[in-house]
Amino acid sequence: MGKQDDDSPFARISGGGGGRRDFSPEEIEQALKTMAKVILVVPLLAVAVWGAFTSFYTVEPEERAVVTRFGSIIGISDPGLHFKIPFGIDQAHKVATERLLKEEFGFRTARVDPDQTTQYAPGDYSHESLMLTGDLNVIDVTWVVQYRISDPVRYLFQIRNPTQTLRDVSEAVMRQIIGNRLGSEALTIGRVEIALKAQEEIQSILDKYDSGLRVSTVELQDVVPPQRVQPAFNEVNVARQERERMINEAEKRRNQVIPAARGEARQVVSEAEGYRAERVNRSHGDVARFSAILEEYVSAPEVTRRRLYLEAMTDVLPTIGNVYVVQEGQPFPLLNLGTPVRQEGSQ
Secondary structure, eight states: OHHHHHTSHHHHHHTOSSOOOOOOHHHHHHHHHHHHHHHHHHHHHHHHHHHHHTSEEEEOTTOEEEEEETTEEEEEEOSEEEEOOTTTTEEEEEEOTTSOEEEEESOOEEEOOTTSOOEEOOSOOHHHHEEEOTTSOEEEEEEEEEEEESOHHHHHHTSSOHHHHHHHHHHHHHHHHHHTSOHHHHHTTTHHHHHHHHHHHHHHHHHHHTOOEEEEEEEEEEEEOOGGGHHHHHHHHHHHHHHHHHHHHHHHHHHHHHHHHHHHHHHHHHHHHHHHHHHHHHHHHHHHHHHHHHHHHHHOHHHHHHHHHHHHHHHHGGGSOOEEEEETTEEEEEEOTTSOOOOTTOO
């Protein structure tokens, strides 16, 4: 190893190997030329390697690349292998335009494993989630904004920090919407409407900024009262549910009783109408019959009087039963009106 070191040009110049000897000018000149070649070749080789590695780039299927030359945009590249001017003259800025991105508010997801339960990062994010409602109640709102990059040029160069801008806009819009609603509405029936309205307003503001972002959905993960007032809130909810139950029972009873009473009322009215019609028609018939009898009586008084008498007796006599005449203490039947008349030849 020492002998190999002594054979090098540097060892010959410095007198390596432990011995001292004089070097000729030719040997010194040869050593300097060798060192100059090494010093010149190494940077050239480094520049060549750098140029080779910076002359191409690859765009993934879910990405688009915005290519700039000296800071000026010259085009947008689709997925695949592309070439560019090396040494930083052309630069490719890759943007995941086909990926669904999301921003979480009030919580952070630590790990998502399809085979296990989603784990959330520990930490206090109440500065994002605690909000004041329109009736001056405090609620804890956690939500997720899902979005895509619709315009990579605007996303890269229109605003300085698009992601932070999205977070600021989302939080401001959500606080405004919650502040204009009652706490009970935000906690129960108003969640879907709040999410839709937040999506529209966030997108409207981002469009004004030319951010190049497109909001896909706004999902409210959880809307609950703060932890310290949770027991009181649960009691209020129980009372409200009891009130709703009693109201529903009262409505059910009313729906049963009122239709039945109305049906009975209509039945009574119908019966009264029928009775009235019957009496009126009977009265009209009696009047017509009396008028007809009167005409007959005027034309033949004796015959009409006798006929009326006989008709009256025909109606009365069958109902009087047996008639007896008592003579000297003995009853004698006068008329056997209640006895059926025996026909001749009957047994």
